[in-house]
């Protein structure tokens with residue numbers, strides 16, 4: 531079974547990576563789908579950069595692939611032959627939105643299953659947006675993002 535893990539990944543964090551690694555153990559293949567233009571989000575990294583950082587972080591896991599997409603997520607799933615969509619759930623913040631989106635996707639593509647993995651306790655508080663904010667002010671985020679992302683953020687913020 532092929533699964534997709536869609537998101538903006540701006541940039542990929544250790545929280546995302548934890549979900550990706552655990553999903554790769556559950557499915558034959560996991561495709562991380564980097565959404566090109568998420569609505570209402572101001573992106574720090576270009577699509578090419580987000581894909582590159584996600585590839586770098588998952589390079590050692592043979593059944594993970596990273597692709598970008600700009601269509602409806604259910605159409606991307608269909609195109610790559612995925613039967614499952616994976617998402618990560620953090621306490622408090624994610625449930626309502628994920629639930630609503632899962633129901634909409636179910637309506638749009640009844641054969642696509644939706645699986646949520648609970649975020650690792652260590653990364654419950656990690657969100658890409660908060661990370662960017664503290665990194666821009668010079669915070670040390672080495673334990674929260676993959677190595678490649680640490681240097682990419684330093685470069686973006688000129689630190």
Ligand code: ADP
Pocket residue numbers: 536537538539540543544545546549616617618619620624648649650653654655656657658659
């Ligand atoms: P965000 O919601 O932080 O902008 P994305 O759109 O890239 O991030 O999220 C992709 C998926 O990863 C979503 O299902 C989101 O809930 C999940 N996710 C985000 N951060 C974490 C984390 N720290 N631990 C587990 N899952 C996460």
